[in-house]
Each structure stands twice: as C-alpha cells, then as structure tokens.
Amino acid sequence: MMTIRIGLIGAGGIARSRHLPGLQKLEGVELAAVANRRYDNALKAAEEYGFGKAYRTWQEVAEDPAVDAVFVCTPPYLHKEITAYCLARGKHVFSQARMAMNLPEALEMLKLDESTRLTTMLCPPPNYMKVEPYALQLLAEGTLGDIRHVSLTHPSGQYSDPRKPLHWRQRADLQGINALDVGIMGEVLNKWFGPVKTLYAEGQTWVTERPQDNEGFSRVELPDSVTVIGRFARGPQLTALFSGAVQGGTPQLSIHGSRGTLTCYPEASYLLLRTVEGEKRLDVPADRIKEWTVERDFIEAVRQGRKGDPSFRDGAKYMAFTQAVADSIRTGGRVAVAEIS
Missing domain, CATH: 3.30.360.10 (Dihydrodipicolinate Reductase; domain 2)
Structure with a gap:
C-alpha cells in the first residue's frame, strides 16, 4: 500500500474534530508536517497527533519534499493562494469548505484544477449526509x-x-x-x-x-x-x-x-x-x-490517481x-x- 504523507495547514476545530481523527484511523497514512497561524498551536498539534514536523509558515509545509498531500483547513481567504502554491509544487490538495472568497476566486481554482492531474477535493457538507x-x-x-x-x-x-x-x-x-x-x-x-x-x-x-x-x-x-x-x-x-x-x-x-x-x-x-x-x-x-468517510475518500482518490468528490467544479457551482x-x-x-x- 502506497504511504501518503500528509501536511496540514490550519490546526483548528475542523481539523481536530474530524480530519485528524479520520486520518489517524487509516493505514498507510503518515502525518508529516503541520503549520498554524500561531506556531505554539502547531507545536501542540504535532505533539498531540504525531506530526513529524511543525512549521512556522504554511509555505514550508507546501515546500516540504516529505509531504505528498496537503489538507487546507484555514478560513476561505487563504484557500486559493494555498491551493495554487501546493499544486505548483506537486502536492495533492484537500480544501476545507467554503471553497473560496467569491465566485471569481472559485473559477480561478477550478481552472488550476483542470490544468493538473493531481488529486483535488473539497470537504463535503455533513448536513443531511446520513439521509x-x-x-x-x-x-x-x-x-x-x-x-x-x-x-x-x-x-x-x-x-x-x-x-x-x-x-x-x-x-x-x-x-x-x-x-x-x-x-x-x-x-x-x-x-x-x-x-x-x-x-x-x-x-x-x-x-x-x-x-x-x-x-x-x-x-x-x-x-x-x-x-x-x-x-x-x-x-x-x-x-x-x-x-x-x-x-x-x-x-x-x-x-x-x-x-x-x-x-x-x-x-x-x-x-x-x-x-x-x-x-x-x-x-x-x-x-x-x-x-463520514471524507478522509478515506480523499486518500483513495490520491491512490487511484483521480479527482475527489466533491470536486472543484462542485465547489464552483455552490459558489455561484x-x-x-x-x-x-x-x-x-x-x-x-x-x-x-
């Protein structure tokens, strides 16, 4: 099984309550690097969840050769910038919702997604998921x-x-x-x-x-x-x-x-x-x-070399x-x- 090494940008509530516990349950997943707006919180997340490294800036996570895929768990104002930076460095990207600040940004992200074979995926809504x-x-x-x-x-x-x-x-x-x-x-x-x-x-x-x-x-x-x-x-x-x-x-x-x-x-x-x-x-x-199988779904999409669901196109539609x-x-x-x- 191909090991997927994860970088996390933004170690806040959604990452701690859903994504990190979900990733820890998966075989062949390594928590490689983490960054947060406050470095002390990145250090705490590294210690609590077993990340190999804690960085002061999100750019360092994206540039780390030991990272294969990045979970972007920041507020929307950074989603487009981080996504573009990560894709340009060959990293698969999972982005927290909401996709972007507005529709023009979402369309730029969709264009970036269409230009690469790297796996991208947005976090789906938990609302009404069970039914x-x-x-x-x-x-x-x-x-x-x-x-x-x-x-x-x-x-x-x-x-x-x-x-x-x-x-x-x-x-x-x-x-x-x-x-x-x-x-x-x-x-x-x-x-x-x-x-x-x-x-x-x-x-x-x-x-x-x-x-x-x-x-x-x-x-x-x-x-x-x-x-x-x-x-x-x-x-x-x-x-x-x-x-x-x-x-x-x-x-x-x-x-x-x-x-x-x-x-x-x-x-x-x-x-x-x-x-x-x-x-x-x-x-x-x-x-x-x-x-809720969101983390597993993304890792499977990476291993299979395909886009995730919800896709960036789905995100552009709800941003419209x-x-x-x-x-x-x-x-x-x-x-x-x-x-x-």
Missing part, C-alpha cells in the same frame, strides 16, 4: 410525485447575544461572501435538485458592532440573517431562511411534492413523510446511511449560488445564478 442516499432514492422512485417546492429553514442562536465577540465567520476579509449556512446548503441543494436558476435575497444584520480583541468594537460585515426566494432550473420553487440571530428554531429541509412532503433534519438518520394518509417516520435502512445571494442583497433585485457547465 442523503435514501432521500435521493425516494425522490427518484417518485414517492413525492412532482417536486413543486423546496423549503429550507436553518435558524440558530450563534449570534443572538449582542455581547458576544466578533467571530471570524462574520468578517468579510476572512470569509468573503460566505454568510451563515448559505454556501453549505447551496451545495446540498445543487446535489439534490440541480442548480437554482434565479433568486432574490434579503440580508439583515441585527447586531451591527461587536467587541473584538479587547480593543473596542468592530463592524459586523456579514448578515445575521438571510432570506432567499428562488426557482430551480428544473422548475420547483425555493424558499430559504438562514439565521444566526434567533432562538428555539429547528433546522430542516422539506421537499413538497404533488403526492407528499418529505422532511429531513441535518444530523438525523430518519425522515418524516406526510401524505393525505397521515404522517410516517421513515428510518433510513442501515445499509443506506451515509457515514452564494455569489448570486450576495449580489441580490447588494443590488436589491432578482439575480440569475451563473451557470457552471
């Missing part, structure tokens, strides 16, 4: 009849406390246009229903300034709430609410058809089916539950949705979503 194969099976079998409306509600209270410090996900210089769950759910919508053709969006920032770094207050640059009304290219309508400024809501995705409605929950392994005959809980069969939402909020009008063939 996805079964839900798509039910849709393909016509359980709901003609799909006429998709209703998405993603409320949370993460930004409801005005005293809470500014989070990096509220900073446009780090996040770009990636507000709330817009991009992650744009990815799910694309995969399940195809692209949204046109949309209208409104954004609201309920708390406009927050404390930052004990140095006074900073402006909140991304909205606390986003509402979207759109139409899929295949015909169904979309309504979506994304909010970080409310309490007590339940995130869910409901698919309304001519024969029934199917409701899904982000982390659940069951669905609710409502028809004229009543409501029924559908537990996903054990062999149809999609578990996110860009349209941002453009509609900015202009106050209905926007056509860029087509990514």
Whole structure:
C-alpha cells in the first residue's frame, strides 16, 4: 500500500474534530508536517497527533519534499493562494469548505484544477449526509410525485447575544461572501435538485458592532440573517431562511411534492413523510446511511490517481449560488445564478 504523507495547514476545530481523527484511523497514512497561524498551536498539534514536523509558515509545509498531500483547513481567504502554491509544487490538495472568497476566486481554482492531474477535493457538507442516499432514492422512485417546492429553514442562536465577540465567520476579509449556512446548503441543494436558476435575497444584520480583541468594537460585515426566494432550473420553487440571530428554531429541509412532503433534519438518520394518509417516520435502512468517510475518500482518490468528490467544479457551482445571494442583497433585485457547465 502506497504511504501518503500528509501536511496540514490550519490546526483548528475542523481539523481536530474530524480530519485528524479520520486520518489517524487509516493505514498507510503518515502525518508529516503541520503549520498554524500561531506556531505554539502547531507545536501542540504535532505533539498531540504525531506530526513529524511543525512549521512556522504554511509555505514550508507546501515546500516540504516529505509531504505528498496537503489538507487546507484555514478560513476561505487563504484557500486559493494555498491551493495554487501546493499544486505548483506537486502536492495533492484537500480544501476545507467554503471553497473560496467569491465566485471569481472559485473559477480561478477550478481552472488550476483542470490544468493538473493531481488529486483535488473539497470537504463535503455533513448536513443531511446520513439521509442523503435514501432521500435521493425516494425522490427518484417518485414517492413525492412532482417536486413543486423546496423549503429550507436553518435558524440558530450563534449570534443572538449582542455581547458576544466578533467571530471570524462574520468578517468579510476572512470569509468573503460566505454568510451563515448559505454556501453549505447551496451545495446540498445543487446535489439534490440541480442548480437554482434565479433568486432574490434579503440580508439583515441585527447586531451591527461587536467587541473584538479587547480593543473596542468592530463592524459586523456579514448578515445575521438571510432570506432567499428562488426557482430551480428544473422548475420547483425555493424558499430559504438562514439565521444566526434567533432562538428555539429547528433546522430542516422539506421537499413538497404533488403526492407528499418529505422532511429531513441535518444530523438525523430518519425522515418524516406526510401524505393525505397521515404522517410516517421513515428510518433510513442501515445499509443506506451515509457515514463520514471524507478522509478515506480523499486518500483513495490520491491512490487511484483521480479527482475527489466533491470536486472543484462542485465547489464552483455552490459558489455561484452564494455569489448570486450576495449580489441580490447588494443590488436589491432578482439575480440569475451563473451557470457552471
């Protein structure tokens, strides 16, 4: 078995909670090098997870001849730069979502990807992952009849406390246009229903300034709430609410058809089916539950010499949705979503 030597750039929450534990379970994977914005955190990660080296800069990870593939786990503002740097040095690249700061950056990354045979892959959304194969099976079998409306509600209270410090996900210089769950759910919508053709969006920032770094207050640059009304290219309508400024809501995705409605929950392994005959809980069969195998999927793609899934093209498609939402909020009008063939 070919040993794949991993370099990690960004040893934060997602790397520690998912990617590093996943990589440690795989045979033929070596944790070779790590870098983080703070060098002391890189040293801690090296000691805790057994990396061979800890570097002060991410460029050193990309330049290390002992590294075959790089996991990019930084905020989006560095994704394009690090990806380009790594590919130019012959490294396979796994990039954390969201793919890029905006659609133009995503298209540049896609062009880079198309110019190389190196393996690239984006982190998939965990939301609705468990039920996805079964839900798509039910849709393909016509359980709901003609799909006429998709209703998405993603409320949370993460930004409801005005005293809470500014989070990096509220900073446009780090996040770009990636507000709330817009991009992650744009990815799910694309995969399940195809692209949204046109949309209208409104954004609201309920708390406009927050404390930052004990140095006074900073402006909140991304909205606390986003509402979207759109139409899929295949015909169904979309309504979506994304909010970080409310309490007590339940995130869910409901698919309304001519024969029934199917409701899904982000982390659940069951669905609710409502028809004229009543409501029924559908537990996903054990062999149809999609578990988190992201790290294994990337390593297998590297060994097989192919692109990973989700691909950079998939990322460009959800960035087109996110860009349209941002453009509609900015202009106050209905926007056509860029087509990514």
